[in-house]
Amino acid sequence: MPDVENMPLLNRGRNAVRRVGSVWTGFRDFILRDNVLEIAIGLIIASSFTSVVNSLVADIILPPISLLTNQNFGENFLVLRHGQNATAHYNTFQQAQDDGAITWNYGNFLEKLIQFFILGVTLYTLGQIYQLLSRDVVIKYQIKCPVCRKDISASAKRCPFCTSWQDGSNMSNHE
Incomplete structure (x- = not known):
């Protein structure tokens, strides 16, 4: 390690610029590699795709189910322990949460399970279509x-x- 105190100010500046330049070069080489860019693009597309599937489930599939059950599907819950007002009847999950009740939110879980299933089936179907069109093996x-x-x-x-x-x-x- 060089003695920084006795080094001329100009040399210390050059060493700092050299170190910053080598860090920048290393970062640039890492970020511009093909696989890093492919992963970044894939994550962005996957995030968008997931939001579309979540909207499909929440906005298209679950409302007819809610009509059949006469309540919001995601709002189905059981009260495991009442909150401060022990005699209260909770119409919504938010009312129960505001009262401090402990609830078992099975409707929200079932909604997430449906979203997961539809996302999995959709991705599998897209993989099959891609494999059919490109002759490239996706599903091994x-x-x-x-x-x-x-x-x-x-x-x-x-x-x-x-x-x-x-x-x-x-x-x-x-x-």
Whole structure:
């Protein structure tokens, strides 16, 4: 470590500029790598896609269900313990929360479960369509290795874990 106190002010400034320049170069090299940009774009698209699916569930699918049950589907709850006003009847989750009651919000959970299911089915369908149009494998099917029971690619000729041949033969037949 150089003695900073005895170093001329001009040299200290050059060293600081050099260090900042190397940090900037490293950051630029990291951020402009293909996979970082692809991940960033993918996350932005995934966030937008998730908000569309959440809107589909909350604004299109659940209102007809709420008509059938005569109450807002996401507002279904059970009171586990009353709040300060022990004799109160809560019409909404907000009323129960304001009174300090402990509730079991099963309607909100079921709403999130429906959103998760629809998002999963939609992503699977998009993967199948992409695979059909591009001939690029997106959904990789797996099997269990008969020897070590680890999950491996269905198209694997050898297990990457135990190196056994998947066609049941031994190694001498493949040389």
